[in-house]
Amino acid sequence: MTVIPTRRVLIILLTLLMAGGVGLWYWTARSESRHERYKTQPIDRGDIVQNISANGTLNPVVLVNVGTQVSGTVYKLFADFNDRVKEGQILVELDPSLFQAQLHQSEASVLNAQVALTVAQNKMARNVALKEQGFISPDALDVIVQQLEAARAQLAVNRAQLARDRTSLNYTIIRSPISGVVIARNVDIGQTVAASFQTPTLFQIAKDLRQMQIDTSVAEADIGHLHLGQTVNFTVDAFQDREFTGTVEQVRLNPTIQQNVVSYNVIVAVSNDDGVLLPGMTANVRFTVNQKKAVLRVPNAALRYKPSGDDADAAMPSAKPPGKHVLYRLEDGKPIAISIKTAVSDNNYTEVLEGDIKEGDKVIVREVGEKGEKSGSKLRFRMF
Numbered sequence: 578m579t580v581i582p583t584r585r586v587l588i589i590l591l592t593l594l595m596a597g598g599v600g601l602w603y604w605t606a607r608s609e610s611r612h613e614r615y616k617t618q619p620i621d622r623g624d625i626v627q628n629i630s631a632n633g634t635l636n637p638v639v640l641v642n643v644g645t646q647v648s649g650t651v652y653k654l655f656a657d658f659n660d661r662v663k664e665g666q667i668l669v670e671l672d673p674s675l676f677q678a679q680l681h682q683s684e685a686s687v688l689n690a691q692v693a694l695t696v697a698q699n700k701m702a703r704n705v706a707l708k709e710q711g712f713i714s715p716d717a718l719d720v721i722v723q724q725l726e727a728a729r730a731q732l733a734v735n736r737a738q739l740a741r742d743r744t745s746l747n748y749t750i751i752r753s754p755i756s757g758v759v760i761a762r763n764v765d766i767g768q769t770v771a772a773s774f775q776t777p778t779l780f781q782i783a784k785d786l787r788q789m790q791i792d793t794s795v796a797e798a799d800i801g802h803l804h805l806g807q808t809v810n811f812t813v814d815a816f817q818d819r820e821f822t823g824t825v826e827q828v829r830l831n832p833t834i835q836q837n838v839v840s841y842n843v844i845v846a847v848s849n850d851d852g853v854l855l856p857g858m859t860a861n862v863r864f865t866v867n868q869k870k871a872v873l874r875v876p877n878a879a880l881r882y883k884p885s886g887d888d889a890d891a892a893m894p895s896a897k898p899p900g901k902h903v904l905y906r907l908e909d910g911k912p913i914a915i916s917i918k919t920a921v922s923d924n925n926y927t928e929v930l931e932g933d934i935k936e937g938d939k940v941i942v943r944e945v946g947e948k949g950e951k952s953g954s955k956l957r958f959r960m961f
Contacts, residue, residue: 617907617939618876625874625928627867627921629802633793633845635813635858637783641755643668644776647676647748651768656780658762662753668780669764671749680746683739690732697721697728757784760856786852791823791845791860794833800841802866803828809845811862816853823847825864867921874926875917875934878942879904884912885944902927905941906934912941 649671656668704721707713761781764770770777791811795803807825827844845862847854880902902919905912917932934940 614910614945615907615912615941616943616945618879618942620873620875620929620934620936620938620940622871622936623874623926625867625869625872625921625923625926626865627923629795629799629864629866631793631795631843631862631864633791633811633843633860633862635789635791635847635854635856635860637760637786637856638788638790638846639755639757639784640760640856641757641782641784642778643751643754643780643782644778645671645748645751645770645772646776647671647745648771648773649673649675649749649769651764651766651770652749654762654764654766656753656759656762658759660759662757662759662782664753664756666753667750668753669751671751671770673746673749676742676746676749680739680742683735683742686735687732687739690728690735694725694728694732697725701725751779753780753782755782755784757782758786783856786854786856787849789847789849789854789856790826791847791862793843793845793860793862794840795843795864797832797839797841799864799866800828800843803843803864807864809862809864811845811847811860813854813858813860815855815858821847821854821860869921869928872921873929873934873936875904875919875929875940876942877922877925877927879940880919880927882941882943884941901932904934907939907941915940 651669652672653670654668655666655670656662662668701721701724704713704718708715708718759780760783762779763777763781764779770779791809803825805825805828809823809825811821811823812819813821823845825843826846829842829844831842833840833842845860882905884905901916903914903916906915907913915933917934918930920928920930922928
């Protein structure tokens with residue numbers, strides 16, 4: 578009689594127990610996965626808020642670019658970033674040396690023209706007396722008159738040049754056109770600015786940072802839902818836990834077309850009394866166009882679901898009614914097509930107006946087998 582060692586018997590028994598446990602778990606999981614083939618969600622009542630989302634940039638309502646009308650070298654600076662300035666306050670001075678020299682030259686030209694005019698007037702008086710005595714001809718007197726008028730014209734030209742040079746000298750002192758805050762300073766002492774072709778921007782001054790605006794673009798499909806005075810909610814990245822409000826101030830008529838996509842610029846007025854909003858911040862804008870409270874609603878995923886496999890032909894309706902949507906209610910483990918009429922929708926839910934559906938009904942949102950979630954055990958054996 579052969580005696581089997583005790584250790585070998587224990588190994589065989591443990592192997593059988595493990596195989597039986599794995600098999601039981603496999604069939605149990607498979608049975609449960611077959612039973613839970615569909616993922617459902619009940620019809621309920623709740624609030625639906627329909628929004629239009631857009632991105633925009635915060636800007637001051639009045640932003641003035643301060644430039645220069647003359648060219649020169651920056652001589653002195655009297656303002657810097659974030660400084661508050663008053664209307665007429667000096668911001669920067671350009672080197673006035675060349676303009677002062679030109680002004681002195683024009684002043685000398687005016688004096689020279691005045692002397693020439695005095696000489697011409699005296700000469701005219703003498704020749705008029707000679708003409709009356711018959712010593713000169715009328716033609717000779719006409720030449721003297723021409724010289725007198727030319728002297729007067731030259732004096733007027735020199736005076737105009739003097740006024741021009743005096744104005745150019747005044748332009749070397751650049752003053753603030755408004756009262757506000759310096760947003761940007763684009764020059765330094767010793768820098769040369771040239772105003773030959775276009776006016777260079779030296780400073781940017783915001784009139785009042787307590788009143789700001791959001792410049793945002795809205796697609797043409799959504800622009801019809803907006804109106805003046807509409808309340809707008811928005812957030813900025815700097816204060817993600819805080820929500821700000823504004824109002825639609827203007828919908829500009831000039832469209833922007835990029836790659837056949839039409840959008841319109843919408844201006845949102847924003848109050849910035851506490852000064853936390855800064856120019857250039859990106860605003861995540863949300864326009865509330867419709868809002869319903871305590872309405873019968875269905876998950877949007879249920880409206881997108883379409884049955885597949887063996888149930889596709891049986892559950893699919895013969896014809897979809899116009900203006901309605903089809904969802905699938907789970908009855909006795911099978912999808913049943915239900916036609917409903919919908920209204921307001923947001924990112925998660927859609928309002929149900931009509932249809933053979935009531936609160937508490939379970940509608941199919943997806944199948945367990947979708948996206949790699951096929952029914953059956955997830956157990957995998959590794960062969961050694």
